[in-house]
Amino acid sequence: MPSFPPFSALPLKKDGPPHNAWGLYSDAEGDGEDELGRLNLISPQSVKRGKETITEGLVINLNLPLSFPPLHPRREHLQHEIKCSGHSNDDVVRFNTQSSTQWDGFRHYPYQDWPGKGEYTFYGGMSIEEASDSSVKKYGAQNYAKRPITSRAHLLDIPLYLSTHSLPPLDPFSSSQPIPLSTLKACAEDSQITFAEGDILLVNTGFIEALEGLSDEEREGLKKREKNESVGVEANEEVWAWHWDNGIAAVASDCPSYESWPAPDGQLSCHQVFLAGFGLPIGELFDLRELAEQCKRLNRWTFFFASCGLYVDGGIATPPNAQAIL
Template sequence: MDVAWVDRGGIVGRGVLLDYASWADKNNITLTPFETKSITVSTLKEVSESQGTTFQQGDILFIRTGWVRAYDKLSDDECKTLADYKVPPAHGIESSEDTLRWLWEQDFAAVAGDQPSMEAWPCQNTDYFLHEWLLAGWGMPIGELFDLEALSKECEKRGRWSFFFSSVPLKVPGGVASPPNGVAIF
């Protein structure tokens, strides 16, 4: 599997942001972006309900965990320490059957987040390693390390968390990843 599918037009559709970081802030939940912590489906549902967000078939799901916000606040020494990890820990969505069922039932076309791995890392349940299920099993693209800070502010300002999203990744024959080159339009 590679990214040659971009020949067919890339990724275009309705994007939906679940702003977990803002929800956590409003609910006095301390974020720990550089620790392995799983965000459960029940939590994602709470975030969705608090935003008044509903999903449609083919939506592109974005989850803002606050990882980029926290990373931007690190000192140079802290960045170097984080980079020294062989497998740097990060919070993300839970690797579970429940998560897979929820993603499948929502019929998302793609998923993306602001953390290094869409799922909590290192993976806590290799039977449900989301990368294998989503990419290889379903052919569902995963976006990682998206800077969702400006998008979060715009969604909050407008009081809506859906937008038109377009991304045409680089065509790299045999390549398995690409910068997204994505844009959200309201």
């Protein structure tokens, strides 16, 4: 039996935002000290299930360089300075944790307008004032280091599924064709993937390949569009229910938002429900190219996944330092 109630039982905090799971791993009012959200589902059994998938001893990097040009025009580029003392070197690095491969923390994106008063509400009911205060450490991304995101994982290779079934390809730079639940489920079935509580889900969309194929001018042009669109998973209740009821502990993709972005005006996004409601980490801009190639070669899309973020108390996001081991 799962260790959590069904999606239909949400919201747990009845006077809170839609689909929230606040208080599931703390006291009944949601005021306890739990800061892990869905990461509570990763048990020793989950980790051992992942270990059992290692047959090749093949280790694959899932991180883009920290110098990867930020896709958002307001985000800083990496700054790297080497300091020589005469007999040895140090270096100093400054970067926006949202500029390359990243885990979004629970203080990154709130419910946007709840309860209809223009208020921003984060996981557990944290306010925008608390979440923006660097002296507050609660719900920070340090929890992704204290409790590394390590478990069995699965890859849904959507471009491969579409091409295998002679279906139209995705447009990586458009939100007009979000990936529906039917495609996620069909891809999982094709790949003989069976989910268990505590598993991690990676979704490949082909975004990084498409981006790497652009010239510098074309890439800069993407930032100047009226809407900064990108492909991703569809945001709706059946998609959220599928992630919840399958016991998925964390999600990541190669695209900028996991979900297609931007979400339609006036509708809930996966960022709101997953981060602020479930306490479900969202990974973005993961480099899934080599992993997809090796999974296709081996004809298996389940593997061991290990990630330990930066130990920065109160952090908003973090590089994942992620790897897949097959």
